[in-house]
Amino acid sequence: MAEEFLKDPRHHLMLAFAEDNIIGMASGFHYVHPDKEAELFINEVGVLPSFQNMGIGRKILKALVDHSKTLGCKRGAWVLTDSGNSAAKKAYEAAGGRLDEGDILMYNFD
16 A cells, blocks of 8 residues: 555655654645645645654645745645644644634545
8 A cells, every 4th residue: 555655746745753753743635626726635644653742744745835936836735634633733833823713524435
């Protein structure tokens, strides 16, 4: 699955390292619509527990958002989280994200 992800030019991955070990990651998907400008969906952001609260999540998230601008994602980037995920909300806000005040609903299809 990693090989398939990395071969797709619209998938993007930012990694944080401590020496030779990956300690954090952020992944995104750069997509286009026939009637909208390109944007980046941030799929996942994660940092190993022992490295959390050090600004690592914020830095890799910001690097991914900055990268989206080089891809021509003029509409920007976006990410979803649940209201109880305080660590994610803290990282997203620290990286410059703003909370959309709309009533966003997410439906899952199995």
